Amino acid sequence: MKNHRIDNNPNFKESSNSPLIDDLDKDIINALVIDARISYAELGKKFKVSPATIHVRVEKMKKSGIITGHKLTVEPKKLGFGVCCFIGITLKSAGDYPEVLERLEEIDEVVEAYYTTGAYSVFTKIYCHSIEELHWLLVDKIQSIEKIRATDTIISLQNPIHRAISL
Structure with missing residues (x-):
């Protein structure tokens, strides 16, 4: 079960510059954070939507500045x-x-x-x-x-x- 800090915090007020994203956008972000190389087809299958829907959502989040890139991490x-x-x-x-x-x-x-x-x-x-x-x-x-x-x-x-x- 996910523990959403914001959802569980009665004192949280969304700021005027908080982006409006829905649960699918959040799921896409969480999946990409875990594996930025996952394909849109795999994401679509996982979330029961078309790869085109994933593509449109990712592009929208890039354009709005939510997703700023993909990076390699090293130890x-x-x-x-x-x-x-x-x-x-x-x-x-x-x-x-x-x-x-x-x-x-x-x-x-x-x-x-x-x-x-x-x-x-x-x-x-x-x-x-x-x-x-x-x-x-x-x-x-x-x-x-x-x-x-x-x-x-x-x-x-x-x-x-x-x-x-x-x-």
Whole structure:
């Protein structure tokens, strides 16, 4: 039995920018999240609709920006990236965000960055080969960005929950 957080939450109010999708759209998304290579024919058979219906629904969701692409995922540790960490970044001024983001985009080891509220202005996810490489990255690349006031590094020990959103 599916546990729909939103459906079960009496405090949830759909925002004005929430897309209107029905149960078939949700089922298609959930199936594609599990296997993005599944054919429209297989999806049609699974959901008892024609492959053309699946195609039209997927194209509609692409056009509306719900589906933004298909991507390959890799296991960083298998490629030698043994250190995953998160770096909370405090900026000298909120106005420094665009320039700092531009500089962070130039650093290959930064795989995700978020503009946040709270203690940090920016929160990044980093993959490195070693602690020594992380040290070099912090000192020579990140902390040397003039508009950064301070950083706080959190090293991930494991990633026991890794999933896409559930619809």
